[in-house]
Amino acid sequence: MDSVVRHRLGRFGFGADYNPEQWPESVWDEDMALMKAAGVTMVSVGIFGWAVTETAPGEYDFPWLDKVMDLLSANGIRACLATMTASPPPWLAHRHPETLPRRADGTVLWPGARQHYCPSNPVYREHAGRLVEALATRYARHPALAMWHVGNEYGCHVPECFCDVSASAFRDWLGERYPTVDALNDAWSTTFWSQRYTDFAQVWPPRTAPTFLNPAQVLDFKRFSSHALLECYLMEKEILRRHTPDVPVTTNFVGAWHRIDVTDWAPHLDIVSYDSYPDPHDRDTVVQAAFTYDQMRALHGRPWLLLEQAPSAVNWRERNAPKAPGEMRLWSYQAIARGADAVMYFQWRQSRGGAERFHSAIVPHAGPASRVFRETAELGAELARLTPLLGSGTAADVALVTDWSSGWALQGKALPASDLRLAEVDLAHYRPLWNAGVAVDVVAPTADLSRYKLVVVPNLYAVETEVAAGLAEYVRGGGHLVMSFFSGIVDGVERVHLGGYPGPFRELLGLTVDEFWPLPAGGSVALGSGGTGTLWSEWITAHGAEVLDTFTGELAGLPAITRNAFGDGIATYLATRPDTATLASVVARALSDAGVAPVLPGAPAGVEAVRRGEWLFLLNHNETEVTVPVPAGAADALTGEPLTESERLAGRGVLVAHTPA
Amino acid sequence: MDSVVRHRLGRFGFGADYNPEQWPESVWDEDMALMKAAGVTMVSVGIFGWAVTETAPGEYDFPWLDKVMDLLSANGIRACLATMTASPPPWLAHRHPETLPRRADGTVLWPGARQHYCPSNPVYREHAGRLVEALATRYARHPALAMWHVGNEYGCHVPECFCDVSASAFRDWLGERYPTVDALNDAWSTTFWSQRYTDFAQVWPPRTAPTFLNPAQVLDFKRFSSHALLECYLMEKEILRRHTPDVPVTTNFVGAWHRIDVTDWAPHLDIVSYDSYPDPHDRDTVVQAAFTYDQMRALHGRPWLLLEQAPSAVNWRERNAPKAPGEMRLWSYQAIARGADAVMYFQWRQSRGGAERFHSAIVPHAGPASRVFRETAELGAELARLTPLLGSGTAADVALVTDWSSGWALQGKALPASDLRLAEVDLAHYRPLWNAGVAVDVVAPTADLSRYKLVVVPNLYAVETEVAAGLAEYVRGGGHLVMSFFSGIVDGVERVHLGGYPGPFRELLGLTVDEFWPLPAGGSVALGSGGTGTLWSEWITAHGAEVLDTFTGELAGLPAITRNAFGDGIATYLATRPDTATLASVVARALSDAGVAPVLPGAPAGVEAVRRGEWLFLLNHNETEVTVPVPAGAADALTGEPLTESERLAGRGVLVAHTPA
C-alpha cells in the first residue's frame, strides 16, 4: 500500500463531508451534478449518521444510505464511509446516562452537542461495535467504498473522562503497566504527600483536588485517556478488517496540540488523516499549518489525507474570518506540497440549522452561484492534472523533535515556570526553519535521526535515559543538534534525573545547569550579544562547551547560549527563550554547520518553497506580486508550459514547477 | 383602566419598599410620621415577608401585617401589597430540597440569598399558591390595598433552572409547541451531529455539554424558562383576580437585558412596573435609562410605574457611587417625562444587616437628618403639584425595534462573531436618537409600525418570514427604515433563510450579502467616507441600492452603507458597526428623510427635552447652568409662574413647562 490514494482512487482525493441526511432527497441529484462540476472524487459519508441510521437499539434504517452510496457510485464518486460512532443518538444517553462523560470536577457532559460518551464505557462500546458490524456487513462489497472513516476527531472535545467507569478502566490500565502496586508507588513517587497506595483500587483519576496533583498520576492519566480512545478505534478497526481486509482504515486527527497521542495512534492507521483549520485573521497561521503538515507526513513517512479544511470561514472562533480570494487554493497547495494526497472539506452543503450553520461549505446557503463554489471547482479541475504527484515524498535534512509526554507534562503546574507550552515552543523553533526555507520533518524523539543533518529539540523535558542516549549517539556520529532549556529533566513518570541537570544531556552539551532562574512574568534579560531572553534563564557551568552568548544581571557573564563539540558532531544549547533575531542567528549557524541548504535559494520573503518528488511548489503568501527564481528546465505542472528562470507570481499565487530529476 | 395610578391613588405614586418586619414595632410610628413628611402615597409591603408570615407550612402569622396595613390606612398611605413568593422561607428548602434550582453544570443554588426556587417545581408552586390565597382572602377588602405586587424581579438571579423537574416541564412545553417529535427534529435541525430524537423523553435542557449546544435547543429553553416563570405569575394572578377583580396586578421587571421576555409578559400585567438602577459612575447611564423607559412605556402604550430606584447608592456593583445632590431628582423626572406615573424606591429604611445593608434608603442608617431624606421629601412635595400629569402620554415619531428571540440568540456561540450583544447594539442605535432629541418608542418587530415616520432595526437576526414581510410592507407604504447588519438571517428556531442573505430583506434593501467578514477582535476597517467600522464587515452586492459608503482593505470599494428606495419609502442598511459620527450622520439623514423633528429644537447639548401630553420636561444632565429655549405661553408646572422664551437651568436642574395645546 505504497500510495493509498493512488491505489484506491487513482486520482487526488477531492471532496467533502457529505451529510445528505440533513436534506430532502430532492436535493441529492443536484448534489451529484454539482460534485461532478466541482471535480469531486471522494466524499466522507455518514459521520453523524448514527441517530438516523439506528433509530432504536438494534433497529437499523439503511435504505437512505444505500441510495446515497448508489448515487455516488453511479456518478463515479467514492466514499470514505464513516462508522458513525462519533456522536451517539439521544436514545443511548436516555437509556444509559452512565455513558455520559464527566469532567475532573464531576460535571456531567450532557447530550445536545456531540462526542458525549465515556470512551471506557462498555455500553457505549457495545453499541458502537454492533453498529460498525452492521455497516461493514452491508457495505463491504459496495463499489463506492474507498476507505473507512472510523469515529471522528477523537478526543477533540472530550480528551479525558473522569467518571467512575473511567476510574475503573484507569486502574486496569495501571495494572497492566505496573506489575505491582509498589511498582506504581515507585513510579509515581507516592511517598511524597502521603500518597502511598496499598491496592490499585485506591487510585482515582486526577480529579479536582485541594492543590497540585501528583504529576505522574496526571501524566499517566493522559496516557490512559489517549489509550482508552485508541481502544475504541481499534475495536472498530478489528471489525472492519474482518469484513474488508483490503479497505484502508483511517481516522482524522485534530491538531498537534496534545490531546490524543498521535505518535501512539499512527501505527494503527492505514493512512494518516488530518483536519486543518488555519485562521485567516492570524498572519502566523501558515507557519503553524506547515508545522502540522510536516508532522502528519512524518508519522508514516508517506503521503497523508487533508480530510477536513474549511472552504472559507469556520464558526467556532470568537470572530470567524473567511478565506480571501485565492487563499483557500494557496493553502490547499501548501498541504499538497507538504505531502497531502487529498484535499477534503467540511462540508459539502452548508447546514440550515444546528451548531455549525455558519461554518462555510462548498455549497453555501445562497447556493452554488458563489465565490466559494467557484474557487473550489477551479481547484478541483487543477488537481485532476496533478495525478502524477500522488505518492511522491519529501526529503528533509532537518528534524524537529517533539514529544507527547513532554508536551503533556509541561501543561502541569508546580514547575519552575508554569506557562511553558510545548506547542508554542515547538512553533518558536520551527518558525526560523520555515523562514530559512529548509525542509523539516517533525518527529518523535524515538525516530531514526541518522538520516538528518540537523536535529532541533525544543524543551525535551521528559525523557528516558535510553532515548537521551540515542540523541547523544546521533551527535557523536556527526549529527548537529540544537536543544533548548529544561530538557532532560525527568523520566517518563516525572522523576528527576538525579545528579545534576540536565541529567542525561550533561556530557552531550558539555555543561551543567546548576539552578533554574525563571524570569518574572513579562520580564526579560539582556544578553551579552545585545539580544534579549524572556521567560527563563539558568545558572550554567560550562564543562567544555564554548560560550556563544552570556547573561547580564544576576547571572552576569554566565553562559546563555553554548556550542559543544561532541564526538563528530556539535550540540548547541539555549538557556533562555531568545528574541526572534537571536534565535534565527543560532539556527542559521547550525544550518550552516550542518550543511543544510534551503529548498530554493533566493526565494523572496513570504514565498514558501517546498519540494515534493519532482515537483517544486512556490507559494506566495504575500498579497502582492513577486518575482521568483525557477530551476532550469522546469515546466508548469498545471499547464505543461516551460518556465523561465525568473517567473512572476501573483499575490496569493501558486506555481507548481515540474523539475524532472 | 386608562390611568391605573389616577384611578387607584388619585395622585402620583411616591414611596418605597417598606419592610417594617425588619424593625421593632416601636419604629413604625416614626415611619408613618416620616412618610407623611416625605409625601409618600404608596408603599410596597411584604416583598420578603414569606418567612415571617408563614412560619411553618400552612401556619400564618398575619397580625403584624394587619397592623402595618391599618397604620398605612390610618395615615392615608396605600399599599402595593406583595404576594411574598419571591423568596421562600428556609423551611421550604429544608423540607423540600428538590425545590432548589440548578445551574447548567448541575450546581445546586442553595438558600442564604434569595430566589432559590425552581419555577417549574410543583411543591414551590403549591406553597406559593396557598400563601397567595391566604393573603388575598385576608386583605381583599382592606382600604390600604391599592394594587398587588406579584413576586419580585422574576428571573433576576435564576432566569433558568436545569434540574430534572425543569427538564420534565421543558419536555411538556415542547410537546405543546411541537405536535410530533419529528416536528421538533425539523425545527431544531437535529439531523446535524446525530441529535435526532425518537421520543420527547430523550430531550434535556441545554446542560453543560462537550462543545456548542444545538442553538434551537438553547433558544427554546430560554423561551420555556421565561414561560415557566410566567406560569408562576399567572397562577398567582388568577387567585388574586378571583378575590379582587378590580385591584390591578403588576410585577416589577428588571431591565431589558434578555432574562424574561417582557414583551411576552406585558399583556398579563394591568400596569407595567420597572426597577431602574442607573450607575452614577457611568456618564452614559441616562441614555440607557431613557432607552428602558421608552421600552416600558411602549409595552402598553400607557404610563408605567417606576417601582424601584435607589435613593442614592446601590450595593451590588464593584464600586457603588451615591447619586450626587440633585441627581436623584433629575433622574426621577426623567422617568416621569418618559411615562412613569409613580416614583418608588428600594427601600424605605436602610437595613441594619443582610446582604443589602449598604444599599441606600430614604431613611439612612444615620436617620432622617440626612441629605437623602431631605431630597426625597422635597421631591415628594413637588410631585403633589403634578397630579394633572397622570395618565398623559407621549407621541413618538420614531420606533426602535428590538426582538427578544434575536437578543437571546445572539448570546449564543458559534456565530460569525460571538460577541454581538443586542442590548449593546440597541443602545448604540438609540444613542444618536437621544442625542438628536427625538421621541422614540422601543417596540417589538410585531408592533404596529404604521404610526411611525422612522423605524430603526438593529440586528434583527432571528425573524420569521411574515414578520419580515411586515417591515417591508411598512417601507413600501412610505415608511423609512434603518437596519443594521446580520438581520434576517434565521427564523425563530435558528434555521437560516436559504437562498442568500439577508433572506427576507434582500428585496427591501436592494442588495445581497454574499459573505460575512467579521473583523479581528480589536480591529477596524476604514470606510471610504473617512469613518471607520468595527466588529463586522460584509461582502455585498448591490441590486439597486445606492451606495452611501464603502469599505477599504480586502473588500475595497464594496458597499458599507446603502440606501434603497423601496415602494414609497427608503431603507438604509449598515454593513458594519460605524463610529459614532458616521452613525450619527446616517441617523440624521434618515430623520431628515422621514421628516422627524426634535422635541425642542435648539436644546443645548446634555439637555434632555421630553414631551408628555401638555408638559415639556427639560432635564439638564450637565453639572453647570445652561440657557434653554422655552415655547411661548408656557408656565412652570411646579410654581405656576409664566416662563420667558429663554430660561436659565441650573446644573442637574429640571424645568417642567406646562404648554397647553
Place this chain on the structure above:
Amino acid sequence: MDSVVRHRLGRFGFGADYNPEQWPESVWDEDMALMKAAGVTMVSVGIFGWAVTETAPGEYDFPWLDKVMDLLSANGIRACLATMTASPPPWLAHRHPETLPRRADGTVLWPGARQHYCPSNPVYREHAGRLVEALATRYARHPALAMWHVGNEYGCHVPECFCDVSASAFRDWLGERYPTVDALNDAWSTTFWSQRYTDFAQVWPPRTAPTFLNPAQVLDFKRFSSHALLECYLMEKEILRRHTPDVPVTTNFVGAWHRIDVTDWAPHLDIVSYDSYPDPHDRDTVVQAAFTYDQMRALHGRPWLLLEQAPSAVNWRERNAPKAPGEMRLWSYQAIARGADAVMYFQWRQSRGGAERFHSAIVPHAGPASRVFRETAELGAELARLTPLLGSGTAADVALVTDWSSGWALQGKALPASDLRLAEVDLAHYRPLWNAGVAVDVVAPTADLSRYKLVVVPNLYAVETEVAAGLAEYVRGGGHLVMSFFSGIVDGVERVHLGGYPGPFRELLGLTVDEFWPLPAGGSVALGSGGTGTLWSEWITAHGAEVLDTFTGELAGLPAITRNAFGDGIATYLATRPDTATLASVVARALSDAGVAPVLPGAPAGVEAVRRGEWLFLLNHNETEVTVPVPAGAADALTGEPLTESERLAGRGVLVAHTPA
C-alpha cells in the same frame, strides 16, 4: 517556658523538614553526615508519613521511624516530630469517601494532592486520633523528641468544607454560639430576604446561591471553619499532653491572609510557628515578610519558630525565582531579628518526584556540591555563635491593629467597594512604618494597647462597641491613633452601628461620615494638598476635628484627612487611600506627635535596622554596598570584633551588632 527553644534545644533551631521515607535507607547515613556538616540542630520528621506508617487501618509500621529517630539521636539532632495527620493515606478516602471535603458549589476535593479531609468528619478525626495515640505512646520517651508538630499548615488548601457533615457541625457550633434560633435570626438579620429560621436544622453553610449570601452567615461560617480545624488540633494536642506533659506542642501557620484565625489559635500553641515564603521576584516581599514576623512575634509576645522557608526557589508560583546569593542568609536574619528562635527549611533533600520536586531543598537534585548547600551550612555555623540571642525580645512603640473578623468580612461582596482586602490595606499602612525604621507589633484590636505610643488602625470595619471603646480609651489616656476609612461600621455579625458612621468612633475622630463615595475602578481624586486618593472618598462633616487635607471634585472642600484632639491624645483619620507620599507624611507626623524614634537614626535607605534585646541587626536589602552608623561600644556578634561608628555593609549583607545595655 520562657524560651522554648533555649529550654528544649539549648541552641538555635536550625534544620528542615526531613522526609527520609522518600529515600532508600542507604541515603540516611549520608543525610546524618551532611546535617552535621550543615550545623543542623533539629528536623521536622514524618509530616507526610501517615501512608507509610499506618499501612492499613490500625496496622502501624514504626521500625523505619524508630531507626530515623535513633539515627537523629545518635547524631545529636533533635526531632520536631509530626503527628502525620496533615494528609490521610489513600485507603482512608477509599474506605470512607465521606471524609473528602467539598467546595461551596459541591465539588468534591479528591485524593492525589494533600489535605483532602473534611475537618468536621468524625471518621477522619477518629483515625487521626488513633494514630497520634500510637505515635505519642511510642516516642514519648525518645531522646530525640524535642517538640510536637501537629498537622501541617492547617487550612492552607481547604480552609472551609461545605459538605453535609460540615453543615451539621456548623449547626451544632451555631447552637453553642446562639442560645436560641431567634438569637441567630437577630444576629444574622434574617428577616431581610425572607431568611428567618424556625429551627437550626434549616441552616446551611453558605453554599453557592443565586446571588449575594447573608454576610453574617458567611462570616460565622468562616469562624466555624477555623474552629473546626482548631478542634482537630486540640484533639491531637490533648492526646500529646497526656503522654508528654512537658513536650511543647506547635503547628505551623501559613501566612496572615485570613484563612484560619491565628489570633484565636495562638493561645493553644506552646510556641508559635510560621512558614515564610517571600517571592524573590517581588521587591516588596521583605516588607511583607517583616509584617508577618511582627505579627507572629506579637501573638505570644515571645520568640517564635520560622518552621519553614525555602532554601532557594519554590515551585508553586507561576514563575519561581531562586534566592540570589546572600538572599537566603539575609532573609533568615530578618526573621531572627524580628523574633525567630529557629530557622528551618522545607525541605532537607529535594524530592525526586511528586508535586514539589522543583521546590528547592538544602540537598538539591545535584547533591551537596551546590551553592544552596554551601550557603545553608555557612549560616548554620554562624547561628551556632548566636545562642545568647535565644529568648530575647523586641520592644515596639507602635502597634498596627489588624482584625480577623474585619479581614474576613471585607472579602465579602455587596459592600460600597468590593475590592478592599485587609491584607493589602494593612501592608499599605505598615510600609511607611517600615520605611521609617520604627519597631512595630502587629496586634489584634483586643490587645493591651497602653504600652504603645502610636496605634495604626487600618479598616477596622467590623468592631464590637466595647472594643471600639477600648481604642477611644487609649487615645483619651494620651495615645496617638491613625485610623483609615470604613472603620467602625458593623458589629461582629455584620450589623451596622446605627445613628451615623463611624458608629463608635464618631466622638473619638470628631467627625461624622455622612456618605461613602467610592471612586470608580481605576479612578482617583485630587486632594487639596496636591496628593491623590484612590478607591474611596467620603462626605464628612467635621465636629471638632482639624482638617489636614481636603477633597476636590464632587466633594470639593470636604475633609479628606483629619486630626482630632481627644482627651490627652490625638486621632488622625484618612477618608481615602492616599498616595504613598501623602500617607508617609501623615504617618511621619503621627510618629513625631507620638514621640516615636527610629531604631537606628541615619540608617540608609534599604537598610532594615531591628533591635532584639542587646542585639542590633542591620540588614542591607540593597544589592550594593552601603555605609551604616553603628552605636558606640558595639561588637560584631558573629566575630566578637569591636565595631567602629561607621561600618561598610556589603550588598545583601548582614551585621549583627552586640550592644550591651
